[in-house]
Amino acid sequence: MELTPHEKKILSLVQSNPDIVTNPKTRLKVAKKNGLSEKTLRNRIGDLRKYGLLDESLKNDIEKGPAISVNKDDEIDLLTALQIVKKQKWIIIFYTGIFTIIGLLYGILATPLFQSSTSMYPAGDLRGSESLMDGNLGGLAESFGFGMLNPSPSYNIPDIVNSRRLRKEIVTKMWKSNLYPDGSNLIKFWEIDIPKWYDKGEWIDSLLSLSPFPVDPELKFIEDGIEKLSELILVEEDNSGLITVAILMEDPQLSSDIANYIAEFVKEFIKVEQHREAIRNKKFVFELQSEAKTELSNAEQVLTDFYKKNPLALGNPEIELEQGRLVRNVEEKQAVYITIRQQYEIAKIEEVKEKLFLNILDIAEPAVEVTKPNRMLITILSFFFGFFSSTIFLLMFISIKKNN
Numbered sequence: 001m002e003l004t005p006h007e008k009k010i011l012s013l014v015q016s017n018p019d020i021v022t023n024p025k026t027r028l029k030v031a032k033k034n035g036l037s038e039k040t041l042r043n044r045i046g047d048l049r050k051y052g053l054l055d056e057s058l059k060n061d062i063e064k065g066p067a068i069s070v071n072k073d074d075e076i077d078l079l080t081a082l083q084i085v086k087k088q089k090w091i092i093i094f095y096t097g098i099f100t101i102i103g104l105l106y107g108i109l110a111t112p113l114f115q116s117s118t119s120m121y122p123a124g125d126l127r128g129s130e131s132l133m134d135g136n137l138g139g140l141a142e143s144f145g146f147g148m149l150n151p152s153p154s155y156n157i158p159d160i161v162n163s164r165r166l167r168k169e170i171v172t173k174m175w176k177s178n179l180y181p182d183g184s185n186l187i188k189f190w191e192i193d194i195p196k197w198y199d200k201g202e203w204i205d206s207l208l209s210l211s212p213f214p215v216d217p218e219l220k221f222i223e224d225g226i227e228k229l230s231e232l233i234l235v236e237e238d239n240s241g242l243i244t245v246a247i248l249m250e251d252p253q254l255s256s257d258i259a260n261y262i263a264e265f266v267k268e269f270i271k272v273e274q275h276r277e278a279i280r281n282k283k284f285v286f287e288l289q290s291e292a293k294t295e296l297s298n299a300e301q302v303l304t305d306f307y308k309k310n311p312l313a314l315g316n317p318e319i320e321l322e323q324g325r326l327v328r329n330v331e332e333k334q335a336v337y338i339t340i341r342q343q344y345e346i347a348k349i350e351e352v353k354e355k356l357f358l359n360i361l362d363i364a365e366p367a368v369e370v371t372k373p374n375r376m377l378i379t380i381l382s383f384f385f386g387f388f389s390s391t392i393f394l395l396m397f398i399s400i401k402k403n404n
Helices: 005-016 024-033 038-051 053-064 078-087 089-109 135-143 157-161 164-172 202-208 217-230 252-309 317-352 375-403
Strands: 114-122 233-237 243-249 358-362
Touching: 005 038, 024 038, 078 089, 089 375, 114 252, 157 233, 157 243, 157 252, 164 217, 164 252, 243 252, 252 317, 252 358
Parallel strands: none
Antiparallel strands: 114 243, 114 358, 233 243
């Protein structure tokens, strides 16, 4: 069938811009660009469709690349997106494969870490452990103004685990491992003291440093070790009071040894602090006892001197009143002395008594499987990330290209 020059022009426009068949917005833009009205272009496209030329033209164009349908908000609809994915599947498969391989290589090459954990819980309430002034004796002492004995130390186990003191001891302590059977500290185990190729720029940091004092390399190694160890310790506290400490290390035996060391450190730390507090309380009560004893002796001496001066006080109201006041004073001093004396005996018992402040529920054992990295999870996530990112990028690229 022979076409007129005008129809040939319309067919050429359809072949170069397939969207004008279905997209009014694109059709209007192409019509204006070529000096036509949208209605005229639409009618001519209808004529070509009647001739059977339009379907063949579109078929050839689709073989070259997918037709993109853009709605009024310049967004690709779902059907068109599926067509693009289908036509450009090899590009998506290529980039998805790259991301999957990268994730798989990371899972294989990353340093394997083994996790060991220990759990512990307070044997009592460490925030309000039994004090020396409990019960009736405590109430009696408070009535005489000795309530300052009541406060007891507070211990928060996660704070102890996260303390710099404990982590420094772990970093500098000698540990036996498969790599170092005779023992080494974590600085040597992690090779922190060995210069790395990516540390060549440290001289720049030294030039930019504002400190006028040189940095001790050993202290720098310890700080780096503490920082790395902090990333490998996890402390969790349940509502029930159970505390779980998990350690990630490159050696399974080393991981369990460090976890058990932490549990023993916390237990010993609380024990020592409680014993130190008991000694302090005993010393404090002893000083109160000495002071009360001296005051009682002085009050008794004053009463004795009064009896010597007034052997016959009967019948004299003023002398009898003074005598009663002195007797009451002696009785008060005596009651205070007896109370503090009792507390001193309790304090001596508290000092030598063995108490269980912390129970270790689970002892850490060497892990039998690698905890991190999870190679399967990383590979799956890499696959989906590669698929969705490549698909979205492809749709955005085609949409921007067609709009321009």
